[in-house]
Amino acid sequence: MPATEAAVKLTRAALQTRTGERAPAAPVRIVHIGLGAFARAHQAWYTTQVDDENAWGIAAFTGRSAAIADELAPQDGLFTLVERSADGDRTTLVRSIVEVVDGADVGRLMQLLAAPTxxxxxxxxxxxxxxLRSDGTPDTADPLVVADIAALRAVLNGAAADADAPPLTTALGRLVRALEARRQADAGPIAVVPCDNMPGNGAYVRRGVIALARGALPELGEWISQHVSFVSTSVDRITPRTTPDDVAAVATLTGWADSSPVVTEPFTDWVLSGRFPAGRPDWERAGARFVPDVEPYERRKLWLLNGAHSLLAYTGLLRGHRTVADAIGDDESRAEVERLWDEAVRHLPADLGLNRYRTALLKRFENARIEHHLAQIAPEALTKLRVRIAPVARAERAAGRAASATATPIAAWIALVLRRFELIDAQCDAITAASAAADPLRALLALVDEGLAADAVYLQAVRDVIPRLA
Known part of the structure; x- marks a missing residue:
C-alpha cells in the first residue's frame, strides 16, 4: 500500500466496495466455544480454505474475556491471518467467522444448537x-463447577427459569445447557470437536459432558451418549499473541485497518478421529487428516512439541530468555530438548516420521520472526506437565531407565515456584500449600504425579537438576 494511502476499516461491505467482490456471510453451521488466536489460525483458517460454496459459517463464542468480540464484531468476523516465515509474510483474509458472541450469552448458544442446521x-x-479431573469427571472441588451443577439442576428440572438461575460460567456447563435445548428441539445428532492439547481429548470431554448432564438431568445424559459424537483431535500451529506492531504491519501489507489480525507460522497440522453425523466441511482439502486412531499423533505432538515448549519455557525463564527462538539458541537448552526427545521417541511408533518431525520442530523453534513468548507458554504448568512430561517419565522408569531428561522441565518449574516467580495456574492453592510442606520439592512433584514422587530414583533425579538451574 502506498505510504500516502490510508488503510480502510475491514468489513464485508468495505470489501465489496474496495474490490467489487461480494462477501456475504455464510449460514452458521459450526459453533466454536473459546475464541482465541489459535482457533482463528486453525479451525477458522481450515474452513476458509475449503468452503468454496460459502456454506459453513462459524458462530464463535468468546472464552474468559469478551474483548475479542469487541474487536471482531465490528469487522463482521473478518480478520487477516499472517503466515510468518523466516523469509517474509504471507496474508490471507479469513471469512469463515460470521458471528462473534460474548461467551456469557448462553441464550444465543442455545438458539444455535437448537437449529438442525x-x-x-x-x-x-x-x-x-x-x-475436569484426570479421569474426565467434573472437578467437584472447583467452586465454579459446583455452582454450574446447581444451576443446571434447577433449570433443567424446572425449578427455575434460565433468567432467574445463577449464570453458567464454565464452558462445559454452558455446552450442557445448550445440548438440552437441542434435545428439546429434536434437532438431531451433532459432533463435538475439542481442539485442546489433551490425550484422548474426545473421549475425555465426552466423559465430562455426560457426567455433568446426568448429574443434572439423567435423560439428557442418555440422549448425549446416543446422539452426540465426540471427535478426538491432534492440533498443531504455533500462534503467538498479536502485538501492536503486527496490527501496523497488516495495514501496510494489505491496506486494511484490521484491529485483530492473527500471526502464525506457515506449518499447520490437524489430525481427527471420530464421526460427524450431521456433516462437516472438507477440511482434508486443506491438509487435515482423518484417521482411525489419533492417539499416536497426539502423543507425538504432546511429548515432542509441547513437551519441548514446557522445558524451554521453565528453563528459559530461569536463564533470562524471552522467546522460544531465544531459548533454543542456547546450547544448553537445545541439548536438554534433544535429550528429552531421545527419551520420548522410545515410546512412539517408528512409522510417525520421528526424525523428520524433530528436524522440522527445531526449524520452527528457530524462526525468530515468530515471537512465541515463554511467558505465554508457562501458565497452567501442572496441567501441562501431567500430560506432556509425566507419561514419558513413567514409561522410562517402567523400562528401568532413570528418565533424567524428563526431570529437567519439572525441576525448572519447581525452581520457579520456590523462587516465587509469578506463574498463572488454576491450581494455585494446591501449589501454595505444597510449597509450604516440609519437603516442598517432593510435595510439588506429587502434584504433577504421585507415583513419580514416591519413586526414590526419580525424586533424586529431580533434586539433582535444581543446583544446575541456579
Whole structure:
C-alpha cells in the first residue's frame, strides 16, 4: 500500500466496495466455544480454505474475556491471518467467522444448537478450561463447577427459569445447557470437536459432558451418549499473541485497518478421529487428516512439541530468555530438548516420521520472526506437565531407565515456584500449600504425579537438576 494511502476499516461491505467482490456471510453451521488466536489460525483458517460454496459459517463464542468480540464484531468476523516465515509474510483474509458472541450469552448458544442446521461444535478452552479431573469427571472441588451443577439442576428440572438461575460460567456447563435445548428441539445428532492439547481429548470431554448432564438431568445424559459424537483431535500451529506492531504491519501489507489480525507460522497440522453425523466441511482439502486412531499423533505432538515448549519455557525463564527462538539458541537448552526427545521417541511408533518431525520442530523453534513468548507458554504448568512430561517419565522408569531428561522441565518449574516467580495456574492453592510442606520439592512433584514422587530414583533425579538451574 502506498505510504500516502490510508488503510480502510475491514468489513464485508468495505470489501465489496474496495474490490467489487461480494462477501456475504455464510449460514452458521459450526459453533466454536473459546475464541482465541489459535482457533482463528486453525479451525477458522481450515474452513476458509475449503468452503468454496460459502456454506459453513462459524458462530464463535468468546472464552474468559469478551474483548475479542469487541474487536471482531465490528469487522463482521473478518480478520487477516499472517503466515510468518523466516523469509517474509504471507496474508490471507479469513471469512469463515460470521458471528462473534460474548461467551456469557448462553441464550444465543442455545438458539444455535437448537437449529438442525448446526452440525459441528469445536472447542479451544485450554486444558484447564474443561475443569475436569484426570479421569474426565467434573472437578467437584472447583467452586465454579459446583455452582454450574446447581444451576443446571434447577433449570433443567424446572425449578427455575434460565433468567432467574445463577449464570453458567464454565464452558462445559454452558455446552450442557445448550445440548438440552437441542434435545428439546429434536434437532438431531451433532459432533463435538475439542481442539485442546489433551490425550484422548474426545473421549475425555465426552466423559465430562455426560457426567455433568446426568448429574443434572439423567435423560439428557442418555440422549448425549446416543446422539452426540465426540471427535478426538491432534492440533498443531504455533500462534503467538498479536502485538501492536503486527496490527501496523497488516495495514501496510494489505491496506486494511484490521484491529485483530492473527500471526502464525506457515506449518499447520490437524489430525481427527471420530464421526460427524450431521456433516462437516472438507477440511482434508486443506491438509487435515482423518484417521482411525489419533492417539499416536497426539502423543507425538504432546511429548515432542509441547513437551519441548514446557522445558524451554521453565528453563528459559530461569536463564533470562524471552522467546522460544531465544531459548533454543542456547546450547544448553537445545541439548536438554534433544535429550528429552531421545527419551520420548522410545515410546512412539517408528512409522510417525520421528526424525523428520524433530528436524522440522527445531526449524520452527528457530524462526525468530515468530515471537512465541515463554511467558505465554508457562501458565497452567501442572496441567501441562501431567500430560506432556509425566507419561514419558513413567514409561522410562517402567523400562528401568532413570528418565533424567524428563526431570529437567519439572525441576525448572519447581525452581520457579520456590523462587516465587509469578506463574498463572488454576491450581494455585494446591501449589501454595505444597510449597509450604516440609519437603516442598517432593510435595510439588506429587502434584504433577504421585507415583513419580514416591519413586526414590526419580525424586533424586529431580533434586539433582535444581543446583544446575541456579
Amino acid at each position: 448446526t452440525a459441528v461444535i469445536t472447542m479451544t478452552v485450554t486444558e484447564s478450561g474443561y475443569r
